[in-house]
Amino acid sequence: MTSPCEELLPTTQRALLHRIAVAQAEGRAPSLVAAVAREGRMVWAGSRSSVDGHAPDAGTQYRIGSITKTFTAVLVLRLRDEGLIDLNDPLEKHLPGSGVGEATIAQLLGHSAGLGAETPAPWWERTPGTLRPELADVLGERPVLHPVGRRFHYSNPGYTLLGSLVEAVRGASWEEVLRREVLEPLSLDRTTCRPVAPYAGGWAVHPWADVMLPEPSEDLGLMAPAGQLWSTAADLCRFAVFLADGDEKVLSAASVRELRTPSVPPEPDAWDSGYGLGTQILRQGGRTLSGHTGSLPGFVAGLWVSVTDGVAAVVLANATSGPLAGSIAADLVAIVADAEPRIPEPWRPLPEVDRTLLDLTGPWYWGTRAFGLRLTADRGLELRALRGVDRGSRFVAQSDGSWTGLDGYYAGETLRVVSRADGSVSHLDLASFVFTREPYDLRADVPGGVDKEGWRGLPL
Structure with a gap:
């Protein structure tokens, strides 16, 4: 998402405007x-705004609710990247007395630690954080509801626990x-813990009448890492670009890939x-979106990025319910990506080539299954099935001459080139599988051996 781009076409801009106009009108959002x-x-x-002449702009703050969680996760991965924690560490190692037993940092980040969804009453989003001054007040008497990690x-x-970590x-x-x-390294100057003018006020819209009620705006105290932040559409666009590309001042591209x-x-009914x-x-319309949605009384928010398309969208509204900000943001991504597909970079040959690697490219066989090994533009290797859908990565x-899988079936697995005594390549060893230049090559060390009589037809 970092190459120069042209402005959107007028037809695309109108489609975007139409989508948010429908969302504001049908969702009955003040703005x-x-x-x-x-x-x-x-x-x-x-x-769009319900008051003529008072429409917000991309610099107007709204409360973003649970999009705050993504910011908190970035802080946690920074600790990991600095070697101060391991994501597999139990939280208790760094935060003794947390009350969540064996739950790991990774499980807390991914919501698989078995904890309850909310704090004990009263409703934390609509009451001051001073009512929950200690972690015990946030977790309650029964913090763990499900088997950890299941x-x-x-x-x-x-x-809250991750923020305390x-x-x-x-x-x-x-x-x-x-x-x-x-915030400072990414120049998110309009993202704050408390509102800074200009900002939108939060409203509840009556479900059966076109009337409104102001919502309170509470400081969430210990719950702040779960939903405290205020931000703008412009700031969140910059944050979305970071979630796609990374930024060495904050997190590397590899680390933001982990976030995504x-x-x-x-859950069984939520495979999309x-x-x-x-x-x-989110998987929608054939594309994968990453980001977060958010809500607090008076506000809804959505942020999605399609890394493949190089497009991100943000939607913010000041209504407790009504506009489905996440769905609208996903629609905005699709409008741009479908109307103006990403133009690929020109193909360019490698500036230099390693002859040894070049000699490895071409067809390889795992048993009788045909695969192609190619040298990629980033000087990596890519193994893909030549027919149908099969295992690939x-x-x-690596510095020892081996290769490590980045994705797919062989993610994390080791690929080694096995040579004969004369230095020629015998086969590839990939996670114990032997890939040979010919199907069941007699000259390679195929597990179980190969029949010495070789290939044959069916006698009549």
């Missing part, structure tokens, strides 16, 4: 603002660490959606 980023920068913003169960208190390891408040390590990678199986490490994952070189 709604949206923005789209393409190839690394915001290329469109639009808004199922996805969304947990707001889980992100950040504070314990950094020795500073979650808010201070967030500002110093994420499913961490736990979805999942959860990574602080990000929601991309591979990255």
